[in-house]
Amino acid sequence: MANGIYKKKHWKGVSLKITVPSHDELRSPRPLAVAIKWHPPDDPWIKLNTDGAFLEASDKAGGGDIIRDHTGKVLSAFASPLEAHSALEAELLAIQLGLELALEFNRPIWIESDAQQVVQLLNSTRWGPAHTSRVVARILLLNRQRVVRLTYTPREGNRAGDLLAKMGIDSQNYCRMNAHTMPRHLAAITRMEALGIPNIRVQHDDKE
Template sequence: MLEDIRLGHLRIPQHMDATDIHWVPVDFPKYKVNTDAAVFSNTKEVGIGVVVRDHKGEVIAALSKRLSLPLGPLEAEAKAMDDAVSFARDIGLQDVIFETNSTIINALTGTTIDNIVTSILHKLQDFRSSELLLVCRQGNKPAHTLTRHTKGIDKFVTWIEETPIFY
């Protein structure tokens, strides 16, 4: 089994149970933030989706964001994680587990997207505790739905203490 990577107070587990395909709640007072990105190559845009849930699994905030940037898949997922970390910090969360179905987690140890990774790691220092977890696509479905929603919006939409209608 691979050992977890530790970066200060951040723990990045290096394994994923392939049988765990459903969202799993966290212990109070933690929050779970799921993020996803989609590249719309025909319009040279990126869609980002972020879902924040509490220990009961209730949505407390969500974000759909469209960026007019011609990014590749890894860069888009990195930007989505960067935006998710910013969003969680902006709404005042302190103990957070971030989940993505992207291999961006592996990129946190150094890649061609160093500037975005540096931004993520810098922002994570603002949390009391934080973890980054790799989940399979089924466990990240709500964030993926919000990512697809970006095709129909101007720039971004946020929901605070409410759930998106289509969720």
């Protein structure tokens, strides 16, 4: 082998073995980062971001909504405890309270929620479960007073509403706020979203 030439005798007694990775190793999920932006409404519409939260262990619920105009300016917001006994009921009650607040501005209303089940329910002709049918009926009556549209957004596109809902669980009473009285954390979120800075959603892609 001094001259770099391999001969048959050099391979005598040598066996070759190849280890093939398992199917799972070849297709292991890879995390993906997706940018989710908050989109302002067109003038003269206002946008109502809404969220409801329910803690089954303590049977406590809270809701929070925020209303912004086409520039991203905060017109009003609230956080409140809710008399709800399911996540669905909390989401619906939050929308009801948000609509009542948004109607004060006498403009078309774009409602945005991260609860896909609620969006599908209110955009259909169904009433949903018996324990929420009264709330659905109230929402439909409120919708008749103004031009209203309802759409879904991922949770990362509803950070302001999510924060307010969590504040609502810990609140003792309904708390209404505006651009000058809202907490600094909420102000930071709305300022970032008004500038068009996206929030990042991390998900796992197991299709590749």
